[in-house]
Each structure stands twice: as C-alpha cells, then as structure tokens.
Amino acid sequence: MADDGMILNFQLGSAPLKPQTTKFTGGRWRDRKRAEKSAKLAGSQSKTPRDEGDAEASERAPKRYKTNDNGEFSGWKPGSQSQGSQGPKKPSTNDNAGGGRSSHRGQSDGNKGSRQVISRLFSFNPEQKTTVEKEESEWEAPEATNAPLSDVANFGTLALASRLVDELSKMNLERPTAIQNKVIPHLISSSGDAFVQAETGSGKTFSYLLPILHRVLQLSGKGDGKQIHRDSGLFAIIVAPTRELARQTHSVLEQLIRPFPWLVSTSITGGESKKAEKARIRKGVNFLVATPGRLADHIDNTKALNLGTVRWLILDEGDRLMDLGFEDDLKKAINALKRIIVAEKTTNGTLLDSLPDRRVTVLCSATMKMNVQKLGEMSLADATFLAAEKDADQTAPTDQAVLKAPAQLHQSYIIAPAKLRLVTLISYLKLAFSRRGRTMKVIIFHSCADSVDFHYELLRDPAKKDLPDTSAKEAEVLSRTVSKAAYITSPASPEVILHRMHGSLSQPVRTATIKAFAASRLPSVLITTDVSSRGLDIPSVDLVIEYDPAFSFSDHIHRVGRTARAGRPGDAALFLLPGTEEGYIELLKASTPPTAQSCESVLEKGLLSKLEFPIETTAKPEDGKTYHEKAETLQLHIEQRLLGDSKQLELARNGFKSHIRAYATHIKEERVHFDISELHLGHVAKSFGLRDPPGGIGAGIERKAKKKGAKGAKGKYTADAEEDSSRPGRDLFTEKSKYLMKATADEFNIG
Numbered sequence: 189m190a191d192d193g194m195i196l197n198f199q200l201g202s203a204p205l206k207p208q209t210t211k212f213t214g215g216r217w218r219d220r221k222r223a224e225k226s227a228k229l230a231g232s233q234s235k236t237p238r239d240e241g242d243a244e245a246s247e248r249a250p251k252r253y254k255t256n257d258n259g260e261f262s263g264w265k266p267g268s269q270s271q272g273s274q275g276p277k278k279p280s281t282n283d284n285a286g287g288g289r290s291s292h293r294g295q296s297d298g299n300k301g302s303r304q305v306i307s308r309l310f311s312f313n314p315e316q317k318t319t320v321e322k323e324e325s326e327w328e329a330p331e332a333t334n335a336p337l338s339d340v341a342n343f344g345t346l347a348l349a350s351r352l353v354d355e356l357s358k359m360n361l362e363r364p365t366a367i368q369n370k371v372i373p374h375l376i377s378s379s380g381d382a383f384v385q386a387e388t389g390s391g392k393t394f395s396y397l398l399p400i401l402h403r404v405l406q407l408s409g410k411g412d413g414k415q416i417h418r419d420s421g422l423f424a425i426i427v428a429p430t431r432e433l434a435r436q437t438h439s440v441l442e443q444l445i446r447p448f449p450w451l452v453s454t455s456i457t458g459g460e461s462k463k464a465e466k467a468r469i470r471k472g473v474n475f476l477v478a479t480p481g482r483l484a485d486h487i488d489n490t491k492a493l494n495l496g497t498v499r500w501l502i503l504d505e506g507d508r509l510m511d512l513g514f515e516d517d518l519k520k521a522i523n524a525l526k527r528i529i530v531a532e533k534t535t536n537g538t539l540l541d542s543l544p545d546r547r548v549t550v551l552c553s554a555t556m557k558m559n560v561q562k563l564g565e566m567s568l569a570d571a572t573f574l575a576a577e578k579d580a581d582q583t584a585p586t587d588q589a590v591l592k593a594p595a596q597l598h599q600s601y602i603i604a605p606a607k608l609r610l611v612t613l614i615s616y617l618k619l620a621f622s623r624r625g626r627t628m629k630v631i632i633f634h635s636c637a638d639s640v641d642f643h644y645e646l647l648r649d650p651a652k653k654d655l656p657d658t659s660a661k662e663a664e665v666l667s668r669t670v671s672k673a674a675y676i677t678s679p680a681s682p683e684v685i686l687h688r689m690h691g692s693l694s695q696p697v698r699t700a701t702i703k704a705f706a707a708s709r710l711p712s713v714l715i716t717t718d719v720s721s722r723g724l725d726i727p728s729v730d731l732v733i734e735y736d737p738a739f740s741f742s743d744h745i746h747r748v749g750r751t752a753r754a755g756r757p758g759d760a761a762l763f764l765l766p767g768t769e770e771g772y773i774e775l776l777k778a779s780t781p782p783t784a785q786s787c788e789s790v791l792e793k794g795l796l797s798k799l800e801f802p803i804e805t806t807a808k809p810e811d812g813k814t815y816h817e818k819a820e821t822l823q824l825h826i827e828q829r830l831l832g833d834s835k836q837l838e839l840a841r842n843g844f845k846s847h848i849r850a851y852a853t854h855i856k857e858e859r860v861h862f863d864i865s866e867l868h869l870g871h872v873a874k875s876f877g878l879r880d881p882p883g884g885i886g887a888g889i890e891r892k893a894k895k896k897g898a899k900g901a902k903g904k905y906t907a908d909a910e911e912d913s914s915r916p917g918r919d920l921f922t923e924k925s926k927y928l929m930k931a932t933a934d935e936f937n938i939g
C-alpha cells in the first residue's frame with residue numbers, strides 16, 4: 189500500500205498554529221493545487237476551530253500519523269475509544285487534550301481549545317489516466333432501438349386474435365417492437381424450437397406470451413377458447429431465474445388472461461408455501477410460471493402435476509438460469525418433458541388441434557454466453573434463431589449484437605477516487621433530484637448485501653418514520669426496507685423515498701419492497717444487489733447507478749437495461765476507481781459509447797444546495813464554503829456519526845469486508861480491470877465512513893498482494909480469489925464452481 193499520509197480525525201491541543209507550509213505531493217496537479225489552496229485559505233482564516241485544525245493537519249499530521257503499509261496508522265497508542273477491537277487507537281500526543289476519540293467542533297462540550305483534524309479527501313488520490321473524449325453535454329440521443337416499430341400499423345397485422353389486440357390496446361400497447369414482430373408470427377405458425385435474442389427492455393415477454401395465448405384461444409371454433417378450462421391441462425411452463433422475475437411474468441400473464449376467466453395461471457417459486465402451490469396445481473392450471481428449483485421439486489413430489497399436455501417450455505433469461513447454478517434442475521424439467529411424447533390430441537373432451545404437434549422450447553436471452561449455448565444444446569432441437577436486428581442477416585447468435593445496450597440509453601462513467609466515493613455518490617444523488625420531476629426513480633447497484641444494508645441505513649432519515657400512501661399493515665412489512673431519505677434531498681425534492689433489496693430478505697419483504705418502489709409517486713431510490721439486475725420491469729426508472737461495477741460485462745448490460753425500456757430514454761452512470769479500473773472504459777465503448785462525468789464537477793454541482801444532516805454531530809451542515817470544504821464536512825459528519833453509533837459502525841465494517849471479498853469475484857476475463865491488490869484499503873474504508881480498515885480482511889489481501897508481487901504472476905492469486913468467492917457471475921463449469929454457484933443461489937434466496 190502506498191504511504192499517502194492520510195490523516196485521521198482527532199483532537200489536538202490549543203497550541204498556536206503555524207502558517208501552512210506543507211508541500212503536497214502525489215495525485216493530479218490540479219488536486220494538489222486545490223489542496224494547497226484550501227490549506228492556505230484555512231491558514232489565513234484561522235478564526236474557526238475547524239479551519240485551524242485543517243491547517244495544522246496539513247502541516248503536522250502527515251509527518252506524525254501516516255498510514256503504514258497495512259493501511260494502519262502509525263503514531264497511535266492503545267486508547268480507550270477505538271472503533272472496534274481491531275480499530276486504530278487514540279493518538280498518544282500531548283496535544284490531545286480532549287481525551288475523546290471523536291473530534292468536536294464549536295467547543296460545545298466545554299472542551300475549549302481542542303482542535304480537530306480531518307482527512308484530506310482531495311489530496312493523495314491516485315492519478316486519473318483517462319483523457320476525456322466526450323463530455324456529458326456533448327451527448328445526443330440516437331434513435332431508440334427497443335421501441336415499438338413505427339412502420340407496423342398495429343398488433344393486428346401479426347394475425348393475433350382480435351380479443352388479444354383489444355386487450356393490448358387497453359394496456360396502451362399499439363404497435364409491436366422489432367422482436368415481437370419477428371417472434372409472434374413465428375410461434376403462431378410454427379411448431380419448431382426458437383432461440384430469441386434481443387436487447388433489454390425490447391418486449392421479449394409479450395413476444396412469447398401472446399402467440400401462446402393466441403393458440404390456446406383458438407382451441408374452440410370461435411377462437412375464444414371458451415371450451416377449455418382449468419382442467420383441460422397444463423399447456424405452457426415458463427421458467428425464470430429469480431422469484432421477482434417469475435412473479436412479474438406471472439402478473440403480465442394474469443393481466444393478459446383477465447378477459448378469459450376460464451383460463452388459469454399460477455406461479456410456483458422458492459420461498460412460497462409448497463402445500464398451497466400443490467393445492468393450486470391439483471385444482472388445475474393452464475399456465476405455470478416457475479423458478480427452476482421449485483419446478484424440479486414439484487416434478488419430483490407433486491403427483492397432480494401432469495406434464496402430458498405441455499406444448500411450450502419457455503426458458504427466460506437463459507444465461508442467468510445457468511449462471512445461478514440451476515443446470516441440474518433445468519435438466520430435470522427438460523428430461524421429464526422429453527420423456528412424455530406429445531401424442532394427446534384431446535384433453536377432457538377438448539380438441540387440441542390448434543396447438544403445436546410437438547413440444548416447443550423457446551430460449552430467451554438478452555446476452556449470449558457460452559453457458560446459454562450449453563443450455564441451448566440441452567433443450568433445443570433444430571431451433572430457429574430470432575433476433576431483433578431490423579436488417580437481420582444474422583442467422584446465429586453472436587456476442588457482438590447482444591452486448592449492446594439500447595442505443596438511446598445514455599451511459600456515462602465517473603472516475604472517483606476511493607476516498608471520494610461516498611461523498612460523490614451523495615452529491616450525485618442530490619444533483620439527480622435537484623431538478624423537479626427530471627429524475628423520479630433511481631436504482632443503485634452494489635456488489636453485496638452488506639454494502640446495501642450499510643448504505644441504506646446511512647442514507648435514511650431515522651427521524652422520519654411515516655411513509656406516504658402506505659397502510660399500517662404494509663408499513664409494518666416495509667419497516668426495515670423502505671424509509672424517507674436524508675442527505676440526498678434537495679429543495680426541488682424535499683422528500684425522497686429509499687428502498688433496500690437483496691436476496692437475504694424474506695420473500696414477502698422482497699415482494700412488498702419492489703411493489704412499493706414501483707408504485708412510489710415520490711422520487712425514489714432502490715439500493716440493491718444483482719438480484720434486481722434481471723428482467724425487473726419498472727418503466728419509470730430513469731437512472732441506474734452502478735456504484736460497484738458489475739461482475740461481468742453481460743451483468744452490466746442487464747443492470748443498465750433496467751432503464752431505457754421500450755423506447756424510453758434513460759441514464760446510467762458507472763463509478764470507477766482511477767487506475768486499472770479505467771481500462772473497463774474500453775469495454776463500455778464497445779457497447780454504447782459512454783460520456784465522462786467529472787467527479788469534481790459532480791461534487792461542485794451536487795453540493796451547491798444546502799447539506800442536511802439527520803443526526804447532530806459537531807460537523808455542521810453549514811460548515812464550509814467551497815465544495816471541497818463541504819465534501820470534507822460531509823465525510824467528517826459521517827465518520828463522527830459512525831463513531832457515535834455502534835450499530836451503524838458494525839454495518840460499515842461488514843459492508844467494507846463483504847465489498848472487498850466481492851471485489852475478488854469479477855469474472856476471470858475482466859479481473860485485469862479489477863485487481864484487488866491495487867485497492868487502497870485505507871481509502872476504501874473511507875468510502876464506508878470508516879477511518880481505517882477493519883481488521884481481518886486487510887491482512888489477507890495484503891498477503892495476497894505481496895505473494896502476487898513476489899511471484900510476479902497473477903494466476904495463483906486469481907485461483908485463491910475464486911476459492912473465496914460466494915457470488916454469481918462465474919461461467920466456468922468445474923465441479924467446484926458449480927458448487928459455488930449453487931451456494932450463491934442459496935445465499936441470494938433466488939431458487
């Protein structure tokens with residue numbers, strides 16, 4: 189680790205201050221100039237205790253309290269108020285007249301003369317290598333690629349049953365998208381398998397649901413399907429990788445079949461009562477939406493589940509189904525269906541002649557990976573490849589076409605040094621909500637559940653308990669996942685609602701939280717893991733922030749695809765660290781050319797409006813004039829807040845540790861951009877409001893980094909990191925990785 193002279197907050201004595209003479213080194217010249225300037229300013233305005241402290245810090249602390257190679261701080265002696273068992277100790281300086289660990293400003297505790305020193309967020313940061321090619325302001329939205337087609341009159345032209353066309357019209361869906369234009373006629377007329385590949389938000393769900401419904405409705409001569417009923421048999425099984433997606437698909441299906449009450453659909457997903465699901469299956473269903481694990485379970489244990497009439501098997505989000513280690517469950521379902529020859533021409537007196545005469549399997553994916561090919565080999569026979577490309581001379585799946593985000597999605601990146609990440613995130617959100625009505629719904633992706641928990645707890649306002657438009661019963665379910673936000677509000681958006689979501693929450697809470705986020709009429713933020721990256725369709729999401737980069741580029745495409753759906757505009761911002769992570773920008777360019785947002789300018793604009801702190805600390809919102817000072821004040825306040833709140837501190841420490849572990853699990857091909865040995869643990873700790881890295885994890889990483897350095901090879905380290913891993917995204921199919929993937933699915937409660 190670099191010795192960067194990072195300084196901690198602590199109290200100093202009241203010794204007269206010397207003028208600032210420190211020479212700043214390291215970082216960009218502009219940052220050094222700024223640091224020198226603000227230190228000078230602090231020296232000249234030695235009226236407030238804080239500014240005095242700053243000046244003194246600049247001069248003294250770097251010499252006396254530097255971080256050592258382990259990210260720990262030299263110059264400390266064991267003290268009484270450490271951050272935790274492994275935390276740094278009180279400084280043994282005689283200057284520390286106050287005796288308290290947290291510094292106080294304004295001397296309200298009577299500890300007159302004490303000084304505080306705050307860490308300099310803007311100096312000693314790694315240099316940014318990227319020269320900005322395209323600024324935000326230069327971006328012009330190209331034509332949307334996943335919008336309804338302008339040159340197709342309406343859904344009627346696809347030979348869909350008129351009742352369905354009317355129903356779509358009631359849902360304000362008039363014209364098909366490119367993929368619907370391809371898939372619907374194919375599935376209406378053919379009995380062959382299909383591989384469907386199209387961008388995120390291009391309407392793949394309707395592309396398979398509509399032709400299935402159309403053909404089922406044709407079962408009676410009048411084309412309304414009235415002859416059939418719930419006992420007529422199960423016609424289609426739709427498999428989705430997550431419970432949320434299964435539920436969502438089921439609710440779209442329910443909406444479509446509402447005018448046909450004689451048709452019945454149900455969803456069977458992990459986390460629900462198996463007994464109730466069995467009872468529904470026994471009563472009879474025509475359409476089943478399932479997660480793979482639960483489907484396999486019912487195939488084994490529910491006698492009433494008769495697969496004899498099943499004509500369609502839809503595998504949605506194929507790559508994710510495989511990523512999450514559901515291969516065995518899928519095999520079971522595929523084989524069970526293969527064993528039954530589709531011979532039945534009637535069921536309970538109903539002629540099935542308008543249905544396909546063989547079982548049709550449709551595999552859908554927005555991205556293409558090796559594992560999708562494998563799933564294709566397992567499940568498809570003589571499949572037709574259907575892609576959305578308008579001028580598709582494409583006849584087979586390719587990587588190129590699919591790793592693109594919708595063209596109208598504006599992607600940008602922010603190179604934020606680790607120390608500045610947290611304050612930049614807050615500034616960015618403040619900025620996003622600073623124009624009334626411009627940004628309504630934001631999703632922030634984190635690498636792990638612990639980080640989600642920390643950021644949710646930090647950003648929520650503990651004093652504001654009531655939630656708008658929520659019954660007492662709902663409020664009880666949502667009490668730990670939905671809250672009013674602090675810090676990120678602005679005069680234009682005085683109320684912002686925060687939501688938290690990850691796989692370790694109970695299923696009813698997950699469902700209620702997503703529902704609340706989708707329904708919220710106030711500006712809202714969903715802080716989440718990749719559990720929300722697939723399929724989730726909330727049309728009003730206008731901004732996706734990848735605070736932690738995705739574990740694979742295809743995951744990135746799915747994450748950002750939560751916005752800019754069905755031709756709507758959308759923004760996505762990716763936080764990157766200066767250094768090796770900047771190499772990731774080349775990958776972004778291959779998809780949709782991104783623009784750059786300067787971290788300094790986000791801070792400058794975001795911190796324009798007044799800061800508001802939900803908890804009182806000695807750092808006050810009104811402290812600081814320049815945006816550098818305001819950012820330092822905000823960081824100081826958060827650090828002080830954590831020191832006074834052991835629960836929050838614990839969340840920060842857990843968040844930090846899991847974040848570092850998760851960092852090691854980027855897919856092998858992309859790990860070159862996410863080199864854990866380059867992480868400055870002290871700086872990353874700052875982004876969790878910690879003044880130093882919690883013990884335990886740092887030493888391990890250090891050892892690995894040293895080992896790597898000694899060996900001069902990456903291979904060994906990479907293998908170690910994989911062993912530690914417990915998250916999805918792996919696309920290697922060793923027994924070990926299969927086991928890991930399975931463990932991950934369990935951890936995320938997805939199955």
Ligand SMILES: Nc1ncnc2c1ncn2[C@@H]1O[C@H](COP(=O)(O)OP(=O)(O)OP(=O)(O)O)[C@@H](O)[C@H]1O
Binds near residue numbers: 386388391749
């Ligand atoms: N023809 C259409 N016209 C307008 N909106 C549509 C049309 N078809 C679908 N939509 C809307 O587009 C949104 C995205 O649809 P859907 O979830 O099926 O996309 P997807 O391709 O499956 O995306 P992802 O790959 O991200 O899961 C939904 O809100 C849906 O209602």
